[in-house]
Amino acid sequence: TVNLCADLEFPAYLLGLETAQLAKKLTSRVLDSKWGARSESIEVQQNVEQANYIRDAWAKALYTRIFDRLVDIINNAMQTTVVELNVGILDIYGFEIFQRNGFEQFCINYVNEKLQQIFIELTLKAEQEEYVQEGIQWKAIDYFNNKIVCDLIESKVPPGVFSVLDDICATMHATGEGVDVQLCQKLSHQVGNHPHFQLSGGTGFAVHHYAGKVTYDANGMCEKNRDVLFPDVVLVMQSSSNAFIKSLFPENVTGTVKGRPTTAGSKIKSQANKLVEALMKCTPHYIRCIKPNETKKAHDWEEDRVKHQVEYLGLKENVRVRRAGFAYRRVFDKFLHRYAVLTKETFPQWRGNIKEGILHILNSVGMDKDQYQLGKTKVFIKAPESLFLLEEMRERRYDQHARVIQKAFKKYFARQQYLKQKQKAADILQGRKERRHHSLNRNFVGDYIGLDHHPELRVLVGKRERVEFAETVLKYDRRFKPVKRDLILTPKSLFLIGREKIKKGNDKGKIKEVIKRKIDLENISQVTTSTRQDDFLVLQVRNEYDTFIESVFKTEFLFMLDKKVREKCQRPLNLQFSDKMEYRVKKEGIFGGGSTKQVHVTQGHSNEAVLKVTAGVLNISIGPGLPKNSRPSERSASSGPRPVKVSTSRTQQQPSGNKLKEHNGRGRTVTTAASARTPNAALAAVIGARAGAGAGNAMRHAPNLPRTSHSQHKRVSTEENGPSDYMRPPEAGVSGEKRKNSRKARPVPGGGKPKPPSRPKPAVPTCKALYAYEPQDTDELAVGEGDIIEILKEDPSGWWLGRLRGKEGLFPANYVERI
CATH class of the missing domain: 1.20.120.720 (Myosin VI head, motor domain, U50 subdomain)
Structure with a gap:
């Protein structure tokens, strides 16, 4: 009650x-x-x-x-409702072995025993059975099958531990006193002779699980089992x-009649069987967790405990089976489909026998015959390294195909970009300036200096600064004397870089690069050029002096300058066209004032400009070019300019001081007013004009490199109607006949002596890296401590050009010592 x-x-x-x-x-x-x-x-x-x-x-x-x-x-x-693939995660306790193990530990260990049986069925047993079915030769591995332990616990006929426990619980009535002893007695009678069972005292028994021997206390088992x-x-x-x-x-x-009530043990057994049934429908992958200690602290390693877990988790048998067997297997058609790309015979489609195709692939990669076997329906590969070889070669082949596709696309895209750039550049000069024959259809390169070979220039501009255009130009001073400058355009500024001789210090007498002028793009107020086909430009700077330059690639320079000004200043470049130009020059001294110089461009007869200074005015005469409305063709040029291939040693040619006649490197002649009045100077001007005309025609075939005047002068013959008699050479005579006969019988070179060996090539200087250096740019070398580097060029800027493992690049000089 x-x-x-x-x-x-x-x-x-x-x-x-x-x-x-x-x-x-x-x-x-x-x-x-x-x-x-x-x-x-x-x-x-x-x-x-x-x-x-x-x-x-x-x-x-x-x-x-x-x-x-x-x-x-x-x-x-x-x-x-959508049909999909599922990934499930089953997290379960491992085997529990405590000082006192009761009904809960018995149930948990039973479930783990069932899962271990699945592991054996799906890995060890299934793998060996697969080898037998496929006819693969291999060495069988003995392993313990724990099905006998599962039958001891869950079997009905003969009755197992759960069946005996349920029978005892069914006979319990008003009191449960003595039922635990009765359970041990009945277990001894039913399963006492089982090799994996033994009694332990009056109220205990032991089961030899896969994980080892576990002793259970029978006290309270019947009470906990009752439901x-x-x-x-x-x-x-x-x-x-x-x-x-x-x-x-x-x-x-x-x-009308009710059955026996269910027990906790029967429910555990039923749920475990359902779990096994669900897992067998899937493809399980096992993650074995190892408990290194009982303290739950880092770096606490109990070796005996870990070894025991490795053993009872079946890891040793699994590794032994994997070593004796094959790490990879795949059905024939899937294997051939995946690796057909490795040979041209099997790709894109193999039409022969499928086994012959697989053998052809394996032989093509040089795989040893003991590393693979062909079964009835599958190919088996033994070592993972052999599989990695196939995968690596497959990735390389796809990389090759991808590069071909990328190359074709990049070529097409670059061609379209070139066409767009040429059309946009033509729009800038359209209807306002005559065009040169050789420059109308050329492609744009951008870097005509070769900055990759000149780190000293990159240091001045900034290694992180993107270079949009680079060219060696001629800059004219207040006396119209030309001097070379490296013009470099970046998204922010325009640089003019020259050379100076060091006057003191350890490097006295050496030539170094210096920034002669830096112009921010927002300060460029105007650019002026003529309407003729000449290459002269005036860069007018706000609140400063102007710069008068001559640029062979003026069209590309103006296009890139206009583009960068639009991006930086949100306005177009102010470009003016006039045959009469003025530019302000820099002040001289403290008390000197800046003056204005004038440049007049007139029509001449030569395709190359002829410069003449008269009364402080620079007169430039040049022949007519293509019409102002000329436009480039819609297709890309068949032979455009290539990037300038610059030698590793860059020398500066300084113009002479007060010479009357100076060659500017483009086949034209600059004369002063005094020299123009002399007959010899006039004759030189005529010869220079003719040479310029010849150079202009030659430039049509190779517009990227300007010709020099030394190779363009035509020979002027002094004879008109043939030489006079007294100017003819004398007759040979008898001596001439003897000389002629002696030339026919030539002696053996060197008097019959063997040819001396050729002189050995000079050894390349080397250095040893003192420290490791990680590259910061693509043009730098990755250097490890102790690496031996070949020195290709030593630069005063501190960045040397070298070669390491077949790769050329830059490295800091203070990281190495010369050998």
Whole structure:
């Protein structure tokens, strides 16, 4: 009986039951019996121990069914009607071996034993059976199959441990006193002779699991195994006024005769078998977790514990089977489809026997015959390194194909960009300036200096600064004297770089590069050029002096300058065209003032400009070019300019001081007013004009490199109607005949001596790296400590050009020492 019914009021309220109804089912149960065709129900009162069993089973049933309902709700919410592949993660406790092991450890170890059996079936046993089915020659590996342990625990015929435990629980009545001893006695009778079972004392037994021997305490096992949820309890819950509680008990228990109530052990066994059935439908991948200590601290390693886990987790057998077997296997058609790209015979399609195609692929990569075998339907590869070889060669082949595609696309894209650039550049000069024959259809290169070979220039500009255009130009001073300057255009500024001789210090007398002028793009107010085909430009700078230059690649320079000004200043370049130009020159000294110089461009007869200074004015005469409305062709030029190939030693040619005649490197002549009045100077001007005309025609075929005047002067013959008699050479005579005969019989070179060996090539200077250096740019070398580097060029800037492992690049000089 229940002494305090008030204690049941709140639980009854939560369950939607009457208090008396709840008290009755806790203290009594309905026993159904059948005699022949008659059945009878008898209400039996329970003692305190039996009432506790009913209470515990009732609470466990509520908890279990609510938990299952939550799982169902979550699964239904995540369920989708789309057919898809699923990846599931099963996280479960490993084998538990404590100082005292009870019913809970027995159930957990049983589930782990079942999972270990799947592991054996799917890895060790299945792999060896696959080799036999495919006819593969290999050495069999012995392993322990734990099916005998699983049968000891779950078997029904002959009865296993769970079956014996359920029988003992079914015979328990009013009291459970002595049932644990009875369990051990019955286990000894039923499974005592099993090789993996042994008794341990009066109330204990041991099972030899796959993980090792585990001793279990039988005290309390029968009590924990009982799950006495009688049918009349289910009927009471189905009469609840709470719809949710009522839905937790949907089973039909209204039959005339009820079966034996389920136990915790039978439920564990049923759920384990369902889990195994679900896993066998999947492709499991195992992650074995090893517990290195019991302290849960880092760097605490118990070697014996780790070795034991490695052994009972089956890792040793798995490794042995993998070593004796093959690491990779694939059906013929999938293997051929994946690696057909390795040979031209199998790609894109192999039309012969599939095995012959696979053998052809394996032989083409040079794989040893002991590294693979062909079965009936699959190819087996032994070592992972052999598989890595196939994968690496496959990636290389796809990389080659990708490079071909990239090359074709980049070539097409670059061609389109060239065409667009030429058209945009033509728009700048359209209708306002005559064009040169050789420059109308040429491609744009950008770097005509070769900055990759000149780190000293990159240091001045800034190694991180992008160079949009680079060219060696002629810059004219206040006396119209030309001097070479390296013009470099970046997204922010325009640089004019020259050379100076060091006057003091250890490097006295050496030539170094210096920035002669830096002009920010926003300060360029105007650029002026003539309407003729000449190459002269005036860069007018806001609030400063101007710069007068001559640029062979003026069209490309103006195009890039206009583009960068638009990007930086959000305005177009102010470009003016006039045959009469003025530019301001730099002040001389402290008290000197800046003056203005004038340049007049007139029409001449030569394709190359002829410069003449008269009364402080520079007169430039040049022949007519292509019409102002000329445009480049729609297709790219067949032979455009190539990037300038600059030697590693860069010398500066300084112009002479007061020479009357100076060659500017483009086949034209600059004369002063005094020299122009002399007959010799006039004759030199005519010869220079003719040479310029010849150079202009030659430039059509190679517009990228300007011709020099030394190779363009035509020979002027002094003879008109043939030489006079007194100018002819004398007759040879007898001596001439002897000389002629002596030339026919030539002696053996060197008097018959063997040819001396050729002189050995001079050794390349080398240096040793003192420190490691990680490259910061693509043109730098990755240097490790102790590397031996060949020195190709030493530069005063501190960045040397060298060669390491066949690769050329820059490296810091203070990181190495010369050998």
